[in-house]
Amino acid sequence: MARVYVGVGSNIDKRFHIIKVLDELTQEFGRVDVSPIYQTAANGFEGEDFYNCVVGFETSFTPIGMFNRLREIEASHLRIRMSQNQFISRTLDLDQLLYADWIVNEPHVELPSPDIIKYPFVLKPLFDIAPDLIHPQLHVSIRQIWQDFDKTQLNLTMVDLNAMV
Secondary structure (H helix, E strand, O other), rough: EEEEEEEEEEEEHHHHHHHHHHHHHHHHHHHOOOOEEEEEOOOOOOOOOOEEEEEEEOOOHHHHHHHHHHHHHHHHHHOOOOOOOOOOOOOEEEEEEEOOOOOOOOOOOOOOOOOHHHHHHHHHHHHHOOHHHHHHHOOEEEEHHHOOOOOOOOEEEEEEEHHHH
């Protein structure tokens, strides 16, 4: 079994899809650690705000198998996927961020994900659930990466899905 961390995001029926996928992941993988959920503006395109969080769980899938399983879950949520470089609104976005301490450079799987050090809506929730985790390429903790992250343009608002009915 390997510990995997996955970024979860949605900006179409976001409350529904986030709640549903968290339940599905728990049913499939057992215990799932879930970060707080943050609302952020769409990045790279015009669209509704996103809800983002990070989850961590144990899996027996390989990194490629995990990638494929995450794509299947996205498809079950009617995710429409455009070309790699095109950002659009989505029902569900599941991005494998880390797979144990593996470094993978495959056509569809790059681990650790470069998004960890690029986007606060990935880094902050990862920090929330795994601050002492060591980044396999940078060899520093997620806590240190978050401490060093430029927060001048930070726009994260914590959301309580239970308070929204």
